[in-house]
Amino acid sequence: MKKRQIHPFPYPIEYSKTKGCTWIGHPEIINSLKQLLSDAKPLASHSLILKDRPNLILETRLLRKKNFPWPVQVLKKFKWRGIQPFFFNPLKRSKAMKSFSAACHLINHGLRTPVPLAAYEARRLGFIRQNVFVTEKVPDHILIRRFIKQNRSNPDQIKKVLKALAEFAIKMHDSGLWHRDMNLSNFLLTERFDSYKLFIIDLNRARIRDKLFIWHRAMDLARLDLKEWQKPFFEYYCKGRFDPAIMLKMANSARAGRRLWRKVAVRTIPLREKLGLK
Numbered sequence: 001m002k003k004r005q006i007h008p009f010p011y012p013i014e015y016s017k018t019k020g021c022t023w024i025g026h027p028e029i030i031n032s033l034k035q036l037l038s039d040a041k042p043l044a045s046h047s048l049i050l051k052d053r054p055n056l057i058l059e060t061r062l063l064r065k066k067n068f069p070w071p072v073q074v075l076k077k078f079k080w081r082g083i084q085p086f087f088f089n090p091l092k093r094s095k096a097m098k099s100f101s102a103a104c105h106l107i108n109h110g111l112r113t114p115v116p117l118a119a120y121e122a123r124r125l126g127f128i129r130q131n132v133f134v135t136e137k138v139p140d141h142i143l144i145r146r147f148i149k150q151n152r153s154n155p156d157q158i159k160k161v162l163k164a165l166a167e168f169a170i171k172m173h174d175s176g177l178w179h180r181d182m183n184l185s186n187f188l189l190t191e192r193f194d195s196y197k198l199f200i201i202d203l204n205r206a207r208i209r210d211k212l213f214i215w216h217r218a219m220d221l222a223r224l225d226l227k228e229w230q231k232p233f234f235e236y237y238c239k240g241r242f243d244p245a246i247m248l249k250m251a252n253s254a255r256a257g258r259r260l261w262r263k264v265a266v267r268t269i270p271l272r273e274k275l276g277l278k
Contacts, residue, residue: 007110010069024100025118029073029134032062033118037132043077055079059137062117070115070136077132078204094121095204096131102177102203103135109175111168112199114138114188138188138199145184148229159232161189161196166236168198169221173212180205182220214242218250222258 014027023030036043047060056077063071078095093101100119107113114135121131142150144161151157165187172179179186181202188199209216226233230248238244 007108009104009107010115013104020124021120021122022097023118023120024097025116025134028063028065028068029117030120033120033132033134036060036062037120037130043075047075050074062134070117072137072139073117073134074114074137075132075134077130080128092128094119094128094131096121096133098206099133099203102206102208105175105177105208106172106200106203109171109177111172111175112197113203114199114201133204135201138190141188141190141199143185144187144189144198147189148184158229162226162229162233163236164196164198165224166233166239168200170237170241172200173217173220176209176212178207178209178212178216179203179220180207181223183223184225214247215250217242218247219254221247222251222254225255 011026013024014030015024044056044058047058050059051057056079058075060073060075061071062073096119100116103113103116116135118134122129144165147161148158179200186200186202188201190197221237234244234248238247
C-alpha cells in the first residue's frame, strides 16, 4: 500500500490549557490574541468588520512584526444560535477547535485553506462561553460564485475553474474530509500567471472520517448549486470512478430535501421566536 505523503505544517503548533481556556496555534499569535481578548474595549474596535451575522468576522493585524509570513489575519468569533447549543455544547467540541483541526487535516493532505493561526475556547462548567478562530487573510481572491457570474460570456474560463474545483473536491473527499457546507461562497479563487488556485473556508461543520461513501460526497456536492454548470462539473468530478448520472441524481435529491427543510424553517420562525429558539 502506498503511504500518504505528510505535508509539512508551516509553523510549530503550540497548545496550552489553563483555567477553563484552551489555546492552540502559532505561539506569537496566541500571545497577541490573549492581549486582545483581555482588553476592555469591544473586539470589533480593534479591527475592520467584514461581517457581523451570524458570526463576527474581522480583518485584523494581531502581530505587527516585520517579515511575519501572515501579516493580515481574519478573526472569526462564533456566536451561539438557538437553544440546542446550550443543552449540548458541553458534549461537543467548539467550532473554533473543529475549524483548526479540519484546516490542519487539509494542509497535511496538500489541500489549500487559509493557514490556521490560532483557535481559542473558554468554558465554564463545561459550557462553551466563547470561541475564536484566526487564519491568514488570502490576498487578491474572488469567490467562485462571483467569478462564474462575472464570466458568463467566457465558458472556457468557467470550465477551467470547474475542473480545478472538481479536482479539489475529490481530493478533499478522498482525504476523508466531509465539509458539510460546501457552497460556492466557501471557495476562494486566486489567479497568477493564468493558473488558478483554490482555497476552502468555513470548516466548523466539517467531519473527518476514514472513508467517505458516495452519499457523503453527493450531499456535499449538492450544496454547490451550479445550475447550468452541473453536468460538466459532475463529469469532471466522477471521471471514471463514479457514474455521473447517479451522483447527480443523488445530489439533486439532497438539494430537494434541503429546500423542503428551509421552507419548514421559515414557516416555523414565529413559533421558534416565541419559544426562544431563534
